[in-house]
Amino acid sequence: MxxxxxxxxxxxxxxxxxxxxxxxxxxxxxxxxxxxADIGLRCRKCNRHVLLARRSVERRLGGFVERGDxxxxxxxxxxxxxxxxxxxxxxx
Numbered sequence: 001m002x003x004x005x006x007x008x009x010x011x012x013x014x015x016x017x018x019x020x021x022x023x024x025x026x027x028x029x030x031x032x033x034x035x036x037a038d039i040g041l042r043c044r045k046c047n048r049h050v051l052l053a054r055r056s057v058e059r060r061l062g063g064f065v066e067r068g069d070x071x072x073x074x075x076x077x078x079x080x081x082x083x084x085x086x087x088x089x090x091x092x
Contacts, residue, residue: 009058011035013076014068016044019060023048029065035073 011017015032022028027045034040039057042049052060
């Protein structure tokens with residue numbers, strides 16, 4: 001699991017995070033709505049959407065206000081390539 005590695009923060013869809021510096025609108029809380037190498041964040045105050053590199057979000061993270069649903073995050077996570085290959089071979 002990615003969260004088990006030292007120095008890697010496990011983000012979930014639906015997390016509400018507090019970033020160290022406020023958004024220009026004054027809001028500090030952001031909703032995580034996209035995961036990958038880039039993380040999509042939506043300001044909870046003005047509804048502005050930004051896309052930031054995962055490392056940048058990890059550096060700016062002040063903490064978690066709310067945790068999202070783990071099941072939802074796992075459902076949309078990409079499957080490893082070897083699993084997809086085995087599924088295709090089993091269908092033949």
